[in-house]
Amino acid sequence: MKKVLFVALAAFALGACDSEPKFHVEGTVSDADGKMLYLEAAALQGIVPLDSVKLKGNGSYSFAYDRPESPEFYRLRLEDKVINFSVDSTETVRITAPYNNFAVAYTVEGSANSEKIKELSLKQLDLQTKVDGLLASVRGNKMLPSVFEDSLALLLKNYKNDVKINYIYAAPNTAAAYFALFQKLNDYLIFDPLNNKDDVKCFAAVATSLNNFYPHAARSKNLYNIVIKGMKNTREPNRQVVEIPDSVISETGVIEIALRDMKGQVRRLTELKGKVVILDFTIYQSAVSASHNYMLRELYDKYASQGLEIYQVSLDADEHYWKTTADNLPWICVRDANGVYSSIAAAYNVQNMPSIFLVNRNNELSVRGELIKDLEAEVKKLL
Known part of the structure; x- marks a missing residue:
């Protein structure tokens, strides 16, 4: 009797769980017989596996999962290929894709946000392809480093302007706008919420909209905290202008920089002095x-043995991120905790990031970046 009652209660509990409102993801993946298809949540804490299915001959699949309380992000994964989409409530999202070009040649129906996310994903992929092409050209000595830097900056500027206008500011209350904020290039955020004032404004626009619609959602609170930190980092402090005496410049040839590296030295x-x-x-x-x-690594590996050194000043707001990244670099890495409001950067009249200067063996400032047409050629002259 007790066993029957237990089975009955278990069945009731399962039935109660199944009665929770669900969203559905369905469709077909052609030419994928025997392949495993995974449904995963792209949560704040990382990727969370939810369900999986082994595809059969016709490639059809169907997933159902509890609806989120606020817009959330999910993905279909086939091997190492991923399709990102979002879910607002109990809708049914239909995604059809071929096995080959799974993450590129798919179609999505039933979710306007997911269609926008597809557009953004393809744009990001195109940007990454172009940047990889530039990098290959400079590594193959088919492009000057200075041309590479200018081309890279222009690509990024055009991409950000497009996404700002057409996806973020056009509809800041959408999941697509949120998705746009966290796109990456070479594993770095394209929109920088900690060091770039204009980018912080993009984060703030989406944070404000999300907070109005979903004030208790974890993503809303997280985004709000990011914006507060970004505003703090990029708010210009009240400080006096630091004047560098001419005697300091004439005696040393450069404006002195004395900052600590990762070891505190x-x-x-x-x-x-004595190095280029x-x-x-x-x-x-x-x-x-x-x-x-x-690009710098190519030059360093090639000319360090001849007397080249790199003195790299980080203006990152996040000290931990700086330490993690700089730990893999072979040259001198220091950080100015004043970030984008560094008095040292101001003394050098740094206008853009990154910004390069060349110092000769006598410790004299030789040339600044915007005047350098061929960085390698200029380095070789000084060596």
Whole structure:
């Protein structure tokens, strides 16, 4: 009797669970017989497996899962290929894809946000392909580093302007706008919420809209916290203008920089007299950082044995991120905790990130980045 009662209660409990409102994802994946298809949640804490199915001959599949309380993000994964989509409530999203080009050649129906997310994903993929092409050209000596830097900056500027206008500011209350904020290039966020004032405004627009519609949602609270931190980091402090005496410049040839590296050791630019130095102001969390450092690494590996050194000044707001990234770099890495309001960067009249200067063996400022047509050629001259 007790066993029968237990079975009955278990069945009732399962029935109660099944009665929860669900969203559905269904469709077909052609030419994928025997392949495993996974449904995963792209949650704040990371990727969470939800369900899976082994595809049969016709490639049809159907998933059902509890609806989210606020817009959430999910993905279909086939091997290492991923399709991102969003769910607002109990809708049915239909996604049809071929096995080949699974993450690119798919169609999505039943979710306007998911259609926009597809557009954004394809745009990001195109941007990454173009950046990879630029990197291959500079590595193959088919493009000058200075042309590479300019081309990379232009690509990123055009991409961000397009996404800002057509996806973020056009509909900041949508899941697609939120998705746009966290797109990456070379594993770096394209929109920087901690170091770039214009990008912080994008995050703020979406945070405000989400907070109005879903004030108790975890994503709303998280985004709000990011914006507060970004506004704090990019708010110009009240400080007096730092004037550098001419005597300091004339005696040393450069404006002295004395900042601590990851080990806490003070590293002075003037101590590098006798070497040719690439002085680089950068933000590691920017989308161009990885490609920029790849270019520097090519030069460093080629000419370090001949007396080239790199003195790289990070203006990152996030100290931990700086330490994690800089730990893999072979040159001198220091950080100015004043970030984008660094008095040192101001003294060097740094206008953009990254910004390069060349210092000769006598510790004299030789040339600044915007005047350099061929960085490698200029380095070779000084060596």
